Amino acid sequence: MSIKTTSEPILGLSAKYFTDDQIHQQIKYKVFFRTWQFACHESRIRNKGDYLTLSLLDQDILVVRDAKMQLQAFYNVCQHRGHRLLEGQGNKQRISCPYHAWTYDLGGQLIAAPNSGSVSNFDVSSICIPKIRVENFLGFIFINLDEQAPDLDECYPGVRAAILDLCPDIESRKFAFEHHINEGCNWMTAVENYNECYHCKLAHAEFSKGIIDPSSYRIAPFGRGRVLAHTSRPTQSSEAWYEMQGSDYASYYLWPTSSIQIYPGGMVNTYYWRPLSVDDVCVYRGWYSEDGEITETLQKVIDRDYETTFSEDLKLVRNVQRGLHSIGYRPGPLIVDPAGGIDNELSISVLHQWLRESLGELQTNSNSNVSTDP
Numbered sequence: 001m002s003i004k005t006t007s008e009p010i011l012g013l014s015a016k017y018f019t020d021d022q023i024h025q026q027i028k029y030k031v032f033f034r035t036w037q038f039a040c041h042e043s044r045i046r047n048k049g050d051y052l053t054l055s056l057l058d059q060d061i062l063v064v065r066d067a068k069m070q071l072q073a074f075y076n077v078c079q080h081r082g083h084r085l086l087e088g089q090g091n092k093q094r095i096s097c098p099y100h101a102w103t104y105d106l107g108g109q110l111i112a113a114p115n116s117g118s119v120s121n122f123d124v125s126s127i128c129i130p131k132i133r134v135e136n137f138l139g140f141i142f143i144n145l146d147e148q149a150p151d152l153d154e155c156y157p158g159v160r161a162a163i164l165d166l167c168p169d170i171e172s173r174k175f176a177f178e179h180h181i182n183e184g185c186n187w188m189t190a191v192e193n194y195n196e197c198y199h200c201k202l203a204h205a206e207f208s209k210g211i212i213d214p215s216s217y218r219i220a221p222f223g224r225g226r227v228l229a230h231t232s233r234p235t236q237s238s239e240a241w242y243e244m245q246g247s248d249y250a251s252y253y254l255w256p257t258s259s260i261q262i263y264p265g266g267m268v269n270t271y272y273w274r275p276l277s278v279d280d281v282c283v284y285r286g287w288y289s290e291d292g293e294i295t296e297t298l299q300k301v302i303d304r305d306y307e308t309t310f311s312e313d314l315k316l317v318r319n320v321q322r323g324l325h326s327i328g329y330r331p332g333p334l335i336v337d338p339a340g341g342i343d344n345e346l347s348i349s350v351l352h353q354w355l356r357e358s359l360g361e362l363q364t365n366s367n368s369n370v371s372t373d374p
């Protein structure tokens with residue numbers, strides 16, 4: 001990955017990208033409806049008929065384990081007159097619409113519609129719920145509304161191997177716990193904040209002592225995909241949150257809204273975001289364990305993470321979103337340090353590049369993430 005360098009500082013992105021509803025609508029179609037989005041961990045839908053629903057802006061989506069134990073994803077909409085089919089999560093052997101009881105099998109095929117026999121040439125077999133791309137990536141289920149999108153390994157080359165290297169048994173992990181909250185900011189405000197640690201010294205004293213070793217921490221583009229890898233040795237401090245043995249810290253951020261993190265010693269956790277509007281996004285914070293149980297150590301880390309890093313970031317991003325609406329805000333130069341290190345916003349400039357490429361404002365150079373001004 002290389003990024004354009006000039007002798008002039010790189011400025012932050014104009015506030016309109018974070019506040020303008022028309023740009024947000026473009027982002028909806030050009031980013032969110034074309035990229036892989038985290039749906040859930042596969043252990044949450046492990047039995048035949050288990051399902052989970054989610055919304056991606058105005059699109060309701062249904063992920064289900066079908067009769068052959070395959071994962072399926074559909075638009076969560078009845079093909080009769082458009083009622084939502086299922087809510088929340090649960091288990092169903094048939095998908096029956098609550099409006100007029102049109103009923104589909106787990107493959108999305110209509111199998112019954114009351115009194116449809118009275119309609120000449122009503123062909124039940126011709127009606128299916130439209131499918132959505134779905135893939136299992138190391139146990140994490142992703143969906144993509146773009147039928148033509150390259151698969152996950154093509155979008156994020158090398159990530160699977162890198163994560164397996166750190167955590168060889170990740171595919172057998174089970175979902176343990178997740179919490180979520182509306183952040184009251186644009187999705188990009190949250191994602192930018194997640195992807196830089198220039199604020200860590202000031203805002204995340206606990207994380208900086210308890211999990212990572214700031215002197216070895218770096219965030220850099222990874223491979224040819226739109227991926228940012230956060231890496232660090234485990235903390236060297238006596239204030240570690242838990243006894244750390246084994247692997248280093250790493251986090252793989254997968255453009256635009258997903259991140260798989262491995263805390264030192266193979267503690268698997270995730271962040272993912274679902275945009276709600278130009279000024280709001282829901283962040284989901286997930287934790288995984290060998291058997292789905294929450295050990296005492298894991299509970300301590302979940303609580304401490306929530307009380308410190310997570311809550312600290314929430315305050316920051318809400319504050320910044322208000323500032324982005326200020327008439328008096330002029331985006332300042334980013335701290336892009338070619339030498340790397342923790343006090344660096346190279347990753348922010350890369351995110352801006354990916355956003356502007358997606359919007360067609362910069363040319364993308366085929367499969368690489370090198371871009372040039374048009």
Ligand code: FES
Pocket residue numbers: 078079080081082083097098099100101102
């Ligand atoms: S809208 Fe679903 S059965 Fe009528």
Ligand SMILES: [Fe+2]
Pocket residue numbers: 193194199203204309312313
């Ligand atoms: Fe942070």
